[in-house]
Amino acid sequence: MTNDKEADERQSFIAEARREQIIEATIATLDEIGYVNASLAQIAKRAGISTPLISYHFSDKNDLINQTLTTLLSEANAYVTERLKEGSTAREKLRIFIEARLAYQGTHSKHNVALIEIVFNARTPDNVPYYKLSDDGEDPVVYALEQLLTEGQASGEFREFDIHAMASAIQGAIGEYLADQYLIAMVSLETYCAEIFEIFDRATKADRR
Amino acid sequence: MTNDKEADERQSFIAEARREQIIEATIATLDEIGYVNASLAQIAKRAGISTPLISYHFSDKNDLINQTLTTLLSEANAYVTERLKEGSTAREKLRIFIEARLAYQGTHSKHNVALIEIVFNARTPDNVPYYKLSDDGEDPVVYALEQLLTEGQASGEFREFDIHAMASAIQGAIGEYLADQYLIAMVSLETYCAEIFEIFDRATKADRR
Amino acid sequence: MTNDKEADERQSFIAEARREQIIEATIATLDEIGYVNASLAQIAKRAGISTPLISYHFSDKNDLINQTLTTLLSEANAYVTERLKEGSTAREKLRIFIEARLAYQGTHSKHNVALIEIVFNARTPDNVPYYKLSDDGEDPVVYALEQLLTEGQASGEFREFDIHAMASAIQGAIGEYLADQYLIAMVSLETYCAEIFEIFDRATKADRR
Amino acid sequence: MTNDKEADERQSFIAEARREQIIEATIATLDEIGYVNASLAQIAKRAGISTPLISYHFSDKNDLINQTLTTLLSEANAYVTERLKEGSTAREKLRIFIEARLAYQGTHSKHNVALIEIVFNARTPDNVPYYKLSDDGEDPVVYALEQLLTEGQASGEFREFDIHAMASAIQGAIGEYLADQYLIAMVSLETYCAEIFEIFDRATKADRR
DNA sequence: AATGAATGAGTTTTCATTCAT
DNA sequence: GATGAATGAAAACTCATTCAT
Numbered sequence A, B, C, D: 001m002t003n004d005k006e007a008d009e010r011q012s013f014i015a016e017a018r019r020e021q022i023i024e025a026t027i028a029t030l031d032e033i034g035y036v037n038a039s040l041a042q043i044a045k046r047a048g049i050s051t052p053l054i055s056y057h058f059s060d061k062n063d064l065i066n067q068t069l070t071t072l073l074s075e076a077n078a079y080v081t082e083r084l085k086e087g088s089t090a091r092e093k094l095r096i097f098i099e100a101r102l103a104y105q106g107t108h109s110k111h112n113v114a115l116i117e118i119v120f121n122a123r124t125p126d127n128v129p130y131y132k133l134s135d136d137g138e139d140p141v142v143y144a145l146e147q148l149l150t151e152g153q154a155s156g157e158f159r160e161f162d163i164h165a166m167a168s169a170i171q172g173a174i175g176e177y178l179a180d181q182y183l184i185a186m187v188s189l190e191t192y193c194a195e196i197f198e199i200f201d202r203a204t205k206a207d208r209r
Numbered sequence E: 001a002a003t004g005a006a007t008g009a010g011t012t013t014t015c016a017t018t019c020a021t
Numbered sequence F: 001g002a003t004g005a006a007t008g009a010a011a012a013c014t015c016a017t018t019c020a021t
Helices: A002-037 A040-047 A051-057 A061-084 A090-107 A109-121 A140-155 A163-179 A181-186 A189-204 B002-037 B040-047 B051-057 B061-084 B090-107 B109-121 B140-155 B163-179 B181-186 B189-204 C002-037 C040-047 C051-057 C061-084 C090-107 C109-119 C140-155 C163-179 C181-186 C189-204 D002-037 D040-047 D051-057 D061-084 D090-107 D109-121 D140-155 D163-179 D181-186 D189-204
Strands: none
Touching: A002 A040, A002 A051, A002 A061, A002 A109, A002 B002, A002 B109, A040 A051, A040 A061, A061 A090, A061 A109, A061 A140, A090 A109, A090 A140, A090 A163, A090 A189, A109 A163, A109 B002, A109 B109, A140 A163, A163 A181, A163 A189, A163 B163, A163 B181, A163 B189, A181 B163, A189 B163, A189 B189, B002 B040, B002 B051, B002 B061, B002 B109, B040 B051, B040 B061, B061 B090, B061 B109, B061 B140, B090 B109, B090 B140, B090 B163, B090 B189, B109 B163, B140 B163, B163 B181, B163 B189, C002 C040, C002 C051, C002 C061, C002 C109, C002 D002, C002 D109, C040 C051, C040 C061, C061 C090, C061 C109, C061 C140, C090 C109, C090 C140, C090 C163, C090 C189, C109 C163, C140 C163, C163 C181, C163 C189, C163 D163, C163 D181, C163 D189, C181 D163, C189 D163, C189 D189, D002 D040, D002 D051, D002 D061, D002 D109, D040 D051, D040 D061, D061 D090, D061 D109, D061 D140, D090 D109, D090 D140, D090 D163, D090 D189, D109 D163, D140 D163, D163 D181, D163 D189
16 A cells, blocks of 8 residues: 555655664774774763664674675765766876775775775774775776776776786875875865876886887 | 893894784785684684783784784785896986895785785774875885886986876886786786886887987 | 443453464464564564554563563463363373363464463563562462372372472473474374373372381 | 692682572572562572672573582482482382482471472573483482382382383372372371372382292 | 564673782 | 782673654
């Protein structure tokens, strides 16, 4: 019946909103006090709800962390992917990629800290750190970057190099900026952006004959 | 009295040995079960001693972690610094730097994991993550790298670029390798080493006139 | 109005069916995971309903347990009482009683486990265990047994003995069988039945002059 | 060294005393508020210690319960076994067995309640209730009883009957007394003792030719 | 009649740390 | 120098129950 269906939808809407609220509180908590101190009680405090309500909406603390991670990754990916559409040449796309990644970091620093906190602290039940897990297939941002590099090589814009190695170098160079407050203090986002693009423009450019 | 002095020295020697043993156990624990699970009890178990003995030798858990961090950083630095002496030109030194850093990672993976675990998990009492702390003055490896880049620019080997930005890019590119098991599976250490050098050789090289 | 009355009856019929369904689920839960783990959530899961619905139909968890106990006792009693009608002499009735009690256990093992779980785990609000409560007036099976023994003594079939003591011995001997899986593995129900009757036949028989 | 050895002994003596104290408190708690409510906090309260101290001396709540069970069984067994030595004929031993079992119950009612609470409430990790576990090999009291019956048959004092069935009947009849406060109120321990012996004397006696 | 949402109370357990020995 | 004993604090989680719908 329509009434039932509507009621169901309203309820699952409430539940969904709650889940999002809890995930937001988790991100804030991770940013503020770090993974180690991010107890359910702390998260609940920031969400303004009781602790067991988290257990009601997420089967586990693990579940909560994983869903938060998924949210963070897909948000970051959406941002980058959207921007990437604007570029035509591989070189342009590379610039956009670097700019978008760094800009997202600049505007979503909380989310970035939370992401780092999860990736570098969470472990699977068998104690494998998340940062050691293969995230190639899973992290769509990495996929987009490797795609872009492959295209550049195919079109002759880029020289021959190992795609994985180049992608990692780019990712690492970008990631370093957000992880180091000192660096942020010394080099502005715009400058860093320009410098990194300059570096990888030179590093990828096909040799003139 | 001489006896007292000798006794003191013997004792402090024993104490020093104990501290090193505990730090080694801390590194092993961080590698095996991660920062979050690295309780004093777990560390004591791996050191084969009782838990309170750690509290006896270190004022705090914080103290233990900090001293472990210092040990890890200075070991890595000694390794790189030693190798760096062999190079003469800035370009050679850059190659050696990259090789040494990656080789150290290859041979001291436990120490590397422990380093990551500390840097990305520990926070100061006011909740500032270690990875956000300015580590320029503190991390001598970064200092050595920036020195090397400065020299290269001074000698005309390297083009003009922001030293901090370039150093971060290099550090990030190197750091990415050890943090990603998938990458390690896809690209050998030797290949990665060569690719990274190629990238930053091109990125730093002074333009021909 | 008639309509209201009918509606009331229909509703109370539905409610009654619900209550029975919940009691059945309670019995299954007690059998499967025991009193200690038998949370309302577990019972609701087995009944295929939501947890609060139990609170709706029973004032209390205590209430639910008590009603379940009543159901279990009266079912067992109905079974025994029905069979007992077939016997004429006290000796015959004794045989029937033993057979019926053991047979019921054989065919209703779930109910028996549930009964044990309640009787040996539940306590009154002032912490008196149910198994210590006088159940003479309440347990009609015991009443029937004592009745039977009294008749046997009156008719001269049975010797003089303390009714309560003899009834307890018989009850205990029967109860032991269902509580001990090992015994069930060693002695078949038929054999046990015959042996127990033989024992109490000899124990009750009037002495020949 | 002697000092070390003495120190070790003193310490393990302290630990042993603590464990016994905790087990005593567990027995008292089980008697007073039952298995379901016997939380570690309640046990600690009765022992006058902090809750985590229990976790320090016992690996688990399960461990504590099992060790308490072992204590209860071996105490009861010691009592019965000691008395049993005084009897010579099987008939005498049967009388002593019944008397000893009931007397122990009379003087150690707390322990008896605790035993019942554990046996009828605890379950293995795979949800098998303790009372369903084969306790023939494990419970030495049962073993002593079956031994006694076997001897009586061998000597010709007892008639032929199934040993397991007879042992269970005797155990059940005895157990019933302690489990039923009403019975205790109606029939004195001495009377019950005499009645039960009369029953099983008649039930076991070899037929005259 | 029935349920999703929510919570306060209470569960076991682990932790860093202190203290007497 | 080293340890067993002990604890307060806090962790994740479950429970019976209430309430709005």
